[in-house]
Amino acid sequence: MFTFSNLLKRGSNYLLLILLARSMPLTLVGTYSAYINAFSLVLLISNFGFSEYLLVNSGSKKKLKFNSIFFLELSLLIFFVILILTSLIPLQNKVLAMLILIKLYFETSVYNMILSFFQVKQKIFIVAAINLISASLIVVILGVSFFFNQDITTYLTGIITVHIMVYIYFLNQIKVPFLRVKELTYHLKKIFKDLKYYGFSMVSTPLYLMIPTVAGSFLLSPEVLAKYQVAYSISNILLLVSVSQIQVGYVEFLDAQNNSRKLKKVLKKFALRVFGINAVFLVFCVLFGKKLLLIVFDKEAYLESFTPLVYLLFINIICMFSSLLAVIMVLKKDQKLKTKYHIEFIMISTIFGIILTYYFGVNGLIAAYFILYVYSFFRYFFYVKRKLYQQLDTY
Numbered sequence: 001m002f003t004f005s006n007l008l009k010r011g012s013n014y015l016l017l018i019l020l021a022r023s024m025p026l027t028l029v030g031t032y033s034a035y036i037n038a039f040s041l042v043l044l045i046s047n048f049g050f051s052e053y054l055l056v057n058s059g060s061k062k063k064l065k066f067n068s069i070f071f072l073e074l075s076l077l078i079f080f081v082i083l084i085l086t087s088l089i090p091l092q093n094k095v096l097a098m099l100i101l102i103k104l105y106f107e108t109s110v111y112n113m114i115l116s117f118f119q120v121k122q123k124i125f126i127v128a129a130i131n132l133i134s135a136s137l138i139v140v141i142l143g144v145s146f147f148f149n150q151d152i153t154t155y156l157t158g159i160i161t162v163h164i165m166v167y168i169y170f171l172n173q174i175k176v177p178f179l180r181v182k183e184l185t186y187h188l189k190k191i192f193k194d195l196k197y198y199g200f201s202m203v204s205t206p207l208y209l210m211i212p213t214v215a216g217s218f219l220l221s222p223e224v225l226a227k228y229q230v231a232y233s234i235s236n237i238l239l240l241v242s243v244s245q246i247q248v249g250y251v252e253f254l255d256a257q258n259n260s261r262k263l264k265k266v267l268k269k270f271a272l273r274v275f276g277i278n279a280v281f282l283v284f285c286v287l288f289g290k291k292l293l294l295i296v297f298d299k300e301a302y303l304e305s306f307t308p309l310v311y312l313l314f315i316n317i318i319c320m321f322s323s324l325l326a327v328i329m330v331l332k333k334d335q336k337l338k339t340k341y342h343i344e345f346i347m348i349s350t351i352f353g354i355i356l357t358y359y360f361g362v363n364g365l366i367a368a369y370f371i372l373y374v375y376s377f378f379r380y381f382f383y384v385k386r387k388l389y390q391q392l393d394t395y
Contacts, residue, residue: 047109138158231305253331
């Protein structure tokens with residue numbers, strides 16, 4: 001149920017892209033995509049490892065509630081600073097930019113903390129219910145907006161309204177009064193030594209994953225970017241099926257974290273699962289991708305998204321193996337070493353993302369992702385082999 005709800009949640013976002021592509025000029029879709037990519041990076045700081053720290057450092061109910069309200073407040077303060085600074089930048093479409101910024105904040109930073117909260121409580125079904133209800137409301141809003149030929153601001157305002165409702169519900173679940181600034185400062189100083197590694201690890205993950213696409217936002221024309229964004233969005237939505245499996249599996253990983261033999265079995269189980277899921281998507285796309293692109297977007301220009309989509313779906317297989325192996329590093333609380341790995345990933349992503357995109361366009365951008373994921377896979381693989389499999393020899 002969680003996987004389906006997560007797909008519906010992400011699918012509602014993709015529905016927005018489809019409706020914009022069908023009803024708005026290609027250049028506006030390109031501008032929307034560029035803002036999405038850029039602000040996704042900017043907002044990383046608003047969840048500086050908060051949800052990951054919350055997940056593995058909230059053993060008691062009291063600590064879970066305190067950590068939740070602490071990180072929500074801290075995140076909100078950081079977001080307000082970002083919002084104010086963004087309002088001072090002379091952007092081409094400032095209203096669109098601000099609405100996208102607010103939308104992304106709720107969908108990423110806040111949602112990840114909500115997910116961690118209920119994962120610790122082992123009540124993932126509540127997150128599934130939240131996803132189902134909120135996504136259904138958003139689909140209705142998008143359908144009505146499209147039917148009445150509304151502009152893009154109407155779409156985004158409706159989505160933000162639903163996210164605010166979810167935010168209020170979450171605050172009601174925590175049932176802890178807001179902390180004073182003095183309390184926030186004191187606790188931040190107390191945990192910052194550990195939090196900084198969670199923060200850099202969590203911020204750097206989407207950072208190195210997004211750098212090639214952000215490079216494309218500046219180096220590709222709006223029309224080419226719009227076509228690539230369609231392929232990138234589809235591949236990300238399909239990737240969500242595997243990501244959801246890992247998120248649900250965190251309960252099993254946490255249960256096995258002190259038993260290397262059991263942890264090895266859980267790791268193999270989910271490795272086979274994510275491979276099977278992504279292989280099916282790849283084969284299906286090769287067989288029916290072109291027809292579906294034409295049916296969904298109703299514009300022949302978007303047929304050029306087919307080849308990038310096939311490449312990205314193949315790369316997704318490598319990406320998910322890397323993500324699965326990275327879970328072991330989180331369980332072992334080896335954030336300092338993970339930070340070192342992520343610095344390497346950022347360097348590779350930046351160098352190859354910019355150079356290959358500049359010289360080879362979309363194909364170069366995709367090649368940068370391939371190089372990044374292959375390198376990250378082998379980095380995590382040798383870590384897990386050393387940390388986990390060698391421990392099995394001692395039994």
